[in-house]
Amino acid sequence: MKNILGIELSKLEEEMVALGQKKYRATQLFIWLYEKNVYNFDEMSDISLSFRETLKELYSIDLPKIHTKQEASDGTIKLLLEMSDGAKVETVLMRYDYGNALCVSSQVGCNMGCAFCASGLLKKQRDLSSGEMIGELIVMNQLLKKENTKISHIVVMGTGEPFDNYDNVLDFVKICNNPKGFEIGARHITVSTCGIPEGIRKYANEGLQVNLAISLHAPNDQIRNTLMPISKAFHMDELMDAIRYYEKVANRRVTFEYIMLKDINDSIACAKELKNLLKGLTSYVNLIPYNEVSSLEYKRSPKENVRAFADYLKNNGVNVTVRKEFGKDIDAACGQLRAKVNK
């Protein structure tokens, strides 16, 4: 049976019309599922009894189960969710002053093989469907209901490369943003890619106002090649061309994510190269303190290196922030909990 969660509104309208219904049936279903949080067709009282039976024959409403829950002293919640086939993915709630952000996984494992990443230690098993990503959001919202709050921001930055699962991620984003869906503003949604130029161009052409983040992590091909295998397939020139295209077509600035790794990419010489690389772009840089992974050799940059790096960029006209740290007393690195459970 097909999971009705995650079917984007225009597609659900087509499916309803094919079943001899009016288009607005899809909107009604959206309201029940995403506004009223009802996950049982029997309770959808403005839909006729006979059509509810049809819906039950054709569709399921599948939500993931919580396999493991970790809660940190700062309120960060990390869930390991189990999908209907037993596949497990992580999803993380981060609490900011401005709201609750959910870091969503887009694949089970990841094939991109970034050298510093715990998620990349487990190869991709499969893509997540848009319904499974919606499931990550619904399960976290169910937990937050006790606090009378909900997810206000989405970052597709968990395990997986979103542009390697493009169509499902896009449907997920559209449902999050839809006023009849979760009604999360486009500016509150960020998709983060490790840098696939074709995906960046395609995304630019979608006409969405959703944010784009690029996992850059190095100011040149030489360092990036040692950290991110994708860099060997798509060199910096090609990546920066795609980003310039995005800025022009989408008229949005991108965020560059830069994990600060001790003695690898955290020198002032690197900051200088980064400044030169970003010349002419309206982008900004988000420096990320590294969460060490016990089986990997990389170390986090000392605070003073991060500060000096940030100051250099700031003093040279580059917008820069240092990311707040979350969940220090739980398995903070992305993919770490799943790797531990799989072991």
Ligand code: SF4
């Ligand atoms: S950093 Fe992201 S793209 Fe790279 S291996 Fe980890 S999950 Fe995949």
